[in-house]
Amino acid sequence: MMRVGIRKRKTRALLRRIAVIAVVLLIAVIPAIPIWLMYGWIISQSFSGRVILGILPSKLTIENWRFLWSPITMGEKEYPNIWPITLNTLFLALGVAGLVVLVSSLSGYALSRMDFKGRTGMMQFIIALHAFPSVILLIALFVILNKLGLYGKGFMTLVGIILIKAGLEIPMATWIIKGFFDSIPWDLEWAALVDGCSRWRAWRSIILPLVLPGIGAVSIFSFLSGWSEFLLVFTYVAQEEYYTLPVMIYHMIGEFIHIDWGMLAALGLFYAIPTIIFFSVSQKVLLKIYVGGVKG
Amino acid sequence: MVVLRGEILVRVLLDNISKFFGKVKAVSDLNLEIKDGEFVAFLGPSGCGKTTTLLMIAGIYKPSKGRILFDDEDVTDLPPKDRNVGMVFQSYALYPHMTVYDNIAFPLKLKKVPKQEIDRKVKEVAKLLQIDELLDRKPAQLSGGQRQRVALGRALVKEPDVLLLDEPLSNLDAKLRILMRAEIKRLQRELRITTIYVTHDQVEAMSMADRIAVMNKGRLQQYADPQTLYNKPANLFVAGFIGSPPMNLIEGSITERNGSYYFETHSFKYALPRDIGSLVASKTSEVILGVRPEDIRVIIDGRGSSDSAIIGTVYVVEPLGRDLLINVKINGVLIKILAPTDIRLESGQKIMFTINRAKLHIFDKKTGEAII
C-alpha cells in the first residue's frame, strides 16, 4: 500500500469529523429547534403578556392563570369552572389506572406463572390486540354505550368511558406485568415454599414486593394515558360539565385563538403538570414501557 | 507468502500516555517502545489497563494525556481508519451479517482495492489460515477455533503496520489454545509484523512474546524479555504474578549478629550470604524474601545437609504429574517446594530443605521493589 503522508491523513480525518458533525446538526439538531421553541413559548407565554420573538417574555403577569380562581367568559358565554373539570379528568385517570392495575395483575400473573392449555394462544392474542388500532372501533363502542344506557348520562358516561379505556389498555398492561413476573426466578418462590411459607404467603411476602415496581409503572402509565385521553370523551360526552381538561382545552382553543394566547398557554401548562411530574420521576421505567408497546 | 509481506516495519512508541474514564484512571503515565517487527505481550490481571492501552494504539480510545507514535509520526489524533492497524478482538467481533469471505474482504473493500485483487488476497489469507473451505459460511455456522482464524485473517489481509491481538485465545479450549499459540507465533515470525498481544495468561505471554510488559492497576510494572522477567522480577507484583506455582514470598526482617546477616521471621531464621546481607541491610531491614518452589531442595536422610538448612513439617503433598508440590509448614509459615516424584513423604513428617542462594529474591517491604 502506498503510504499517505501524516498531514494528509490528519486533514482527511478532520474533514470526516466535520461531515459527521454536519449530519448530526442537519438531522438531529436543526429539526429539533421547533420543538424547543414550542416548549419555550408555552412556558414563557403563560407568564407573560405579549411575547417577543415567540419565546422572550415581555411583562410578567399571572393574569393568564386567572382561570384558577375566576370563571372564564367569552362574551355572554361562561365556561365551566376549571376545578370540577380537573376533578373529572382526575376521576377518569384514576379510574382507568385502578381498573387496569387490578385486572392486569391477575391476568399477568396467570400468564406468567400458571400452566394451562391455550396459554401461548392467549399471549399471541394479546399481542395481536395490542397491534390492532383501537380507534377504528369508536363507532361500534358508541352503539354499545347507548345500548348499555351509558350515553348522555353525565357521570355514568364517564364511568362507561373508564371501562372502555381500561379495556383498551389492558392487553398491553397485562403484557408488561407478565414481563415483571417473568423476571422473578421460580427458585425464589420455591425457596419460600421450602422455607415453610404457604403458597399465598409466598405470593404476598416474596412475589408481590418484587413486582411492585412493575405495578407502579403500569399504574403511572395508565394514569397518564387516562389523563391524556381525548377522543373518547370528545366523542361521547355531550354535556360541558362532564368534559375533561383536554376536551375543554380543545373547545377553548377554537374560541380564544388569536384573542388570548396567554390563557391558552397557561391552561395547557396546568394540564400538563401531572405528565411533567410523572415523567421526570419515572422516566426510565416509562421509556422501557414505551419500547414494549406504543401506539403512534 | 508473497502478498503478506512485512516490508514496512513499524516501531510503536507510547510516550507517557494516560487514560481516564471520568475519575477512574485506567492507564497512568505509560512509557513503552515496541521495536519494529517485535512481538510484545501486555500481561496483567483483568482491569489492569492492558486492553485500554491496546484500544488507544488502535485509535478507538484517545489518550487523555501523552502521545502515540508510529515510526516517529504522531498518530495520537488519527482515527483508526488512518492508522493501518489490524486487530483481533477477544469476542472475534465477526460481522454476523456477512459471510466469511465478506468478513475478510471488508478491510480491503474499505481501502477500495480492485475486486480481483481482493479476491486473490482473501483466498491467499484463507489458505494460509486453512479456512478456504469456509468462505461461504456465516460466522454463526463456525466453531470457536474457526471464528478465531477468520478474525485473524481479517486482521492480516490488510497487511497492517501493527497487529493487535486482544486475548485472542481466551475463548478456545485448552488443546486448541496450545495449537493456536504455536501458529500465531509462527505467523508472526514469518510475516514480521510488529505485534502486540494482550493476555492475562502468563504461559501464553512467556511462550510467545519477545518482550513482555507486565501491567497492574494501570501502571507498567516491568518491561523485559521472558527470562529476565522470570529470573529478575522488578517488584513483588511481578514476582507473584509470573511463575506457576507462584514464588514463595515470606515476610521478615534482616538482622545482623557478629558480622553475619540473617533473614528472620517469627518462626525461623535463615543465614544470608554476607554480600547479599550487607547490601540489603544497608537499604532496609523490613523485607520480603522470595524464592521459587523449584529453587528449594529437599534433603533426604540428612545427606548434603548444611548449616543453612531449614526444618519444617510436611503439610500437604500435591502430585502434579511431572513433579511433586510439597507444602511445608514452619510454625505457621507455608512454603511450597517443587520436588522430584521419587520422594515418599507423608503429612506430618519432618523434613529439611535448603534454598539455592543464587536464586534468592529480596524485596523492600515498603515499596515492593526488588533489592536483589
Add this chain to the structure above:
Amino acid sequence: MPRGLSKKMLPWLFLAPMLLMITLAWIAPLVLTVYLGFTDLKINNFLAFIQDFFTDKVKLTLDNFRKIFYAEDPYVSETFKVTVFYVVSVLSVNAVYALILSIAIAYFVKNEILSMILRVTWLLPRITPGIIYALMWIWFIDPRYGLLNDMLRLMGAPEDWLPDSWLLRKPYSQVLMVMINGYVGASFGMIVYTAAIKSIPPDLINAALVDGASEFQVARRIIIPLLKWPILFVTAWQTLSLLSSYEYILMVWGAGSGQGYGIARSAGVMVWSLYSYAKAFAEYLYGYASALSLILVVIGLVLIILYFRIFGFKRLMEPSKVEV
C-alpha cells in the same frame, strides 16, 4: 376430582376479568363494526335500532359498500389518495428518517449528556398530551403570532412562498399534516432503533473502525444491516397505526380553525379514518361510517396475520433485539 378441576379452573379465574374487559372493549365492537357496516343505521332510526339489533327487524344491505366501491360517494377516492399520501410520507419519516436520527443520536454523538438531551427532545412530542402538542403547533404555524413564517423568512424564503394559512392552503396543509405526525412518529422509531443500536456489541463497531471504516461506513455497513428486523418491525407497526390515526389531525384542524374538524376536507387532510369518524359523528351516518371502518378493520387483521407470519411471535416481542 374437584381438586384437579379447580386447578384447571384457577388460571381462567385469574384471566376472567381481563377477558371480560377485552370482550367489552375489543371483541364486541369488532363484531358490531362488521354488523353495522351492513346496515343503514343513522340518527333517525338509531333509537329503534338500539332496541332491535341482531334481530331480523334490522334490514341488512350492501348499499354502503356499493357507495364506497362504485364511487357513489365522490369523496371516497380523494380520501383514499390523501390516506395513501399520509401513510407513505409519515411512514418514511417514521422508519427512514428515524433511522438516520437514531444513528446520529446514539452513535455519532459520543457525548452522553448531549445524546440524552437530544433523545429527550425528540421524545417530547410523544410524551406531551396530544391537545397541548396540537396547541403548540397551532401557535407555531400561525402566520401572525407564530414563528414558522418568521423562521422561513430568516432562512431566505421569498414572501410569496409563504401561505396566508398553513392550516387551510393546500398543499401546505398536507405538508403540515406530515410534519405534525412525523415528529410524534419519529420518536417511536427512535426508541426502538436506539435500543437496538445500544445492544450491538461495541467490539463489532470497534472492529469495523480498525478495519478502516469511517463513521459513515460503520453506519451503512454494520449498523443498518444489523437493524434489519427492527426496521421491518417499525415499518410494519407504524403502517398499521398510521392507517387508523387521525387524532392529531382532528385536534389541530378542528381546534385551530375554530370551525371543527369538517374543515379537514377542504384542507386536503381528510384521511380515511377521520372521514369515517366524521361520517358517524358529524353526519350521523353510523352504518356507512362503520362500513368505512370495516375496510380498515379488514386491512388491519390481514396485516396482523401477515406480521405474525413474517416476524414470528418472538421477534414481535422483542423488536429491539439485534441478532448477532
